[in-house]
Amino acid sequence: MSGIYLHIPFCKQACSYCNFYFVTRTSEREHFVKRLIEDIKSYGDTRFSEETVETIYFGGGTPSLLVPAQLEQIMQALYEVFDIDPREITLEMNPDDVSAQFLSDLKSLGISRASMGVQSFEPELLEFMHRAHSSEEAMQCLELLSASDFKSFTVDLIYGNPGQTTEQLQRDVKNLLEFNPPHISAYSLTVEPRTRLGKQVELGRIAPPEGDMVAEHFDIINQLFSRQGIERYEVSNYSIPGKEAIHNSNYWEHENYLGLGPGAHSFWWDDKAERWENEQDLRKYLRDEDHLEKEELSLTQLAEERLMMGLRTRKGIGFENLKQRYNYTFNDRQLEYIERMVDEEKVVADEGVKLTDKGIKIADAIILDLVTLH
Template sequence: MSGIYLHIPFCKQACSYCDFYFVTRTSEREHFVQRLIEDIESYRDSKFTDETVETIYFGGGTPSLLEPAQLEQIMEALYDIFDIDAREITLEMNPDDVSGQFLADLKSLGISRASMGVQSFEPELLEFMHRAHSSEEALQCLELLSASDFDSFTVDLIYGNPGQSVEQLKSDVKKLLAFDPPHISAYSLTIEPKTRLGKQVELGRIAPPEDDKVAKHFDIINQLFSSHGIERYEVSNYSMPGKEAIHNSNYWKHENYLGLGPGAHSFWWDDSAERWENEEDLRKYLRDEDQPEREVLSLKQLAEERLMMGLRTRKGVGIAELSERYDYVLSSRQLDYLENREQEDKLEVDERITLTDEGIKIADAIILDLVTLH
């Protein structure tokens, strides 16, 4: 079993770009923690406890809004119910929640990896994103992380913002690299329909960034990170050697995982492969009334997913793996397509299919074309 994901849905305020499930009423945190523990305990002696849990991930929302004592209760319940041999336990946090004592408390609970949502150090961009923290808080938090016992942490950056200049991007990256982060997740700003940003774009108040500008930002990030020994291993993820995220990497390889909390996804593949998603409704979750719908996935669906996820990574997808695990053989049309893209230096094909840096820029288009041609 690859891991357990726990969705902590509380946020101080709504970021303009975020379409993950969250609530800004934080008064129900204690009630939520107790319900989450009940949820964990409901898996006792089930088939889901037969496999060893290697990773635990607290995501959200903002998990750092929970008190260390509440996190300790959740951790105790997990270790009581599941067979855990953790290679990585990650907790997402926002800079305005962090103190030296908070980090020390997390470390004492066994949390081994911090995920810091910085996004930018530019005050005007933080305001545009409607982030709760300031540039000063972000820098102070990174100083605390660097001085802490966490030898594994990751920082989020967002590029391709409307109005974001090349100089601003380079400044953000240089400020971040000064702290020698072992891992960085750098995301191109995406416009999601139901978000605050999506509504502003729909109303014509904000123009989304042009593709050429986003591609230029991508090149700058790759160049600056690489010169610092931080290499891309997935479209949005970069790390120093050996510091790749284990939990997220296992999602891309169809390892089993359970998602706990409102809006969390689960995937389990034994005799058949199933995926389900908890309802995005905290009140229903607290009343134990959520009814997740389960989807049974065919081998073809799984193979297409593996192509979609694997081609976004540096390692790509093994042709033998597609055949042996998914009973998926590339068609003549797909092979012709791959040969043409290889001549354009968009990808490479030998025992594996891997996208080049140029191919990664249009990864979604290549993947869609490839899947459609089967």
């Protein structure tokens, strides 16, 4: 097995852009931890517990709303059930939950990587995103993280916000780079339906970000990060060499992973490939009444997914990998399209296909064109 993802669904408040499953009632945390441990133990002596687990990822929601004692109980259960040989154990956290003692406790539990949701240091942007933390808390948190024993950590940043100026973005990047982060996830703001932001855009109260502005922000981020030796290795992910996220990289390469908790996704490929999502309902999860629907994936579906994910990465996708693992080869129309993209300096093609910096800006369009030509 490649990894285990644990979805901790609690949040203090709803961020305006977030479409992940969460609840703002936090009174059920203790009940949830007990149920999660039962869930973990249900996988004992199954095919899922036979493979070695290399990565564990606590996501959400806000995993830092759990206290170290609760996290310790979860970790103990994982080690009892699964064969764990960890290369990376990550926990997402928000700045307003962090103290020096909290970070020390996490490290003592074996958590090796912190994922800090800063998003911005600009007060008005934090208010627009409806974040629970302040600019001062974000700075203090990164100071604590830099001074801690965490040698591997990542910081989230969001750009392309409506009305966000280049000066604001440059300040955000400058403030962030002062802490020498080994990894940064920088996301262009996406307007998702059924979110607070999506509703405001739908009602015409907020204009969605303009494409030209987002492209300019993307260029600024790439240039400023690169100057500090932090290079893009996926559309939204940047790191210094050797600090790439192992858990997320395994998602992109179709390694097996098990998702635990309401709303978590799983993917498992042995004699057949299956994907399933836990129901997004905490109450049903607590009563052990949540419903799973498994989807079996064909080799063609897997190949197209691998193309979509691989082309978003710096490595791209190799012709031999597609042929050997997915029995997939490009047809004449696809090869002609790739040649045209090479001429336009959007694609590099040798033993495989990868997008250039010019191509990565329109990655979704190129991937869609390529897949539909098959």
